[in-house]
Amino acid sequence: VVSLRGRPPATPGSASLNAARRALELDALAAGEVVDLLVVGGGITGAWVALDAASRGLSVALVERGDLAQGTSRWSSKLVHGGLRYLAHGDVGLAWESARERAVLMDVSAPHLIRPLPLLIPLGDQVGRGAGAKLEAGIRIGDRLRALAGTSRRLLPPARRIGAEEARRLAPALSDRGLRGALLHWDGQLEDDARLVVAVACTAAAFGARILTYARASALHAEGATIRDEQTGASFPLRARHIVNAAGVWAGELTDAAALRPSKGSHLLVRADRLGHPRAAVNAPLPGSGGSRFTFALPRPDDTVLIGLTDEPFEGPIPDAPAVGADEERFLLQALSRVLERPLTPQDVVGRFAGLRPLLAGAPDAATADLSRRHAILEHDGVVTVIGGKLTTARKMAQDAVDRIAARPGVEAGPCATRRIRLVDGPPAGSDLATRLRFAVAHELALTVDDLLDRRTRLGLVPERRTGALEAAHEALDQVVAES
């Protein structure tokens, strides 16, 4: 096991994950080691469940059939948000939960992975005065929830109305046709969603959790599951006293308990210079949505702007990586162009990705955009399934799931401690690409070139950048393997 090189010893044990540690821990489990808890799924939910349980003193194994953040958790909009949308739906409870969890993430768990992001709602021809007043009331309630949740004004400044000139200074590509001004509010933006998952998983490892990627679970039952090492093809029965199924939109393939109605959300990426290097996000209400749905353009730390978001019901078998449809791309470009000086064209798009929201089935005729983003804890044949929710609230989802296990007879688990745990750091700030890649192989369980380019870094979001970094990724893998 590689030491905690390059990391502050903020937590007990080693947070370093790599191929050698994975092999040792898989061998021990295959030899019959029994764990208190088996977690299936290495997205944000499973990672928090592993951290929650391990930090309460339970022995934990997490199995993920691909890499960490292989599924939906890397296809999000990368916002740690206070749930403004839920307010528009009148769901103050859900917005309050989001605001509270945002406060934990931004203040305690991951201040090093989240930055405050200013967002503008342009008040132009598309937004009448009545609708503008309603939106303003909504963001003021959101602000109140921010204050009640304990997030300081220094971290997320209060919302305010700004003039057209200031709006165009913050987002230079905005059209000034009929622009009366904008509503400015603040929310949290992740440096990257997959990096949050990796940080939670490494922190869980520091508390002793075994984090096993490329390990697929099947045949879940009350005392364990069959695990297949996807790298060797070998299978073995893993024995566990309790199981949490955190397989997201795939959870229904492992249990009959979860009835899901997945909905697809697609994003596009354009270069920041095409939109005048915006310093604020633009959040343009979709006409006819009553201010509950927006098209957004979020400036990202890598000099791109993320444009989203669609919300379409998804039928049929769940793909590993859903594709962005041509109609969705057209819709997003047109919707955002309504508020821009110069319309976007397909030639401006340098990357695209889509994810499936693991939404719980509601009334059969409900639109997916109206299905609740709440999470649920379900139990079937002794297996606990935790489903729904979002990145922002995954810590609380995990707490609820582990509380359910902790309440069972004979389980000796302490109270939830994750509200007070700071997640481990990644490579030192400002590291060059070669250093970041080597760090990921030595300490963050990157086992393949795809892990490096598509999850430890997000160079893969822009295919041209991915191609440019392929050689460096191969070198990092070869070098660390040769040194170990």
Ligand SMILES: Cc1cc2nc3c(=O)[nH]c(=O)nc-3n(C[C@H](O)[C@H](O)[C@H](O)COP(=O)(O)OP(=O)(O)OC[C@H]3O[C@@H](n4cnc5c(N)ncnc54)[C@H](O)[C@@H]3O)c2cc1C
């Ligand atoms: C388009 C879009 C935008 C979003 N934007 C935001 C946002 O900005 N902010 C926010 O807070 N939330 C957002 N969300 C919601 C958030 O991304 C999801 O709720 C969250 O990522 C779900 O995480 P999860 O761990 O439950 O599922 P996943 O990340 O899908 O993890 C499940 C894991 O289980 C693994 N798995 C499946 N089957 C098996 C098996 N048999 N054995 C082992 N492993 C298995 C999969 O490979 C996968 O890695 C967004 C969602 C979408 C779709």
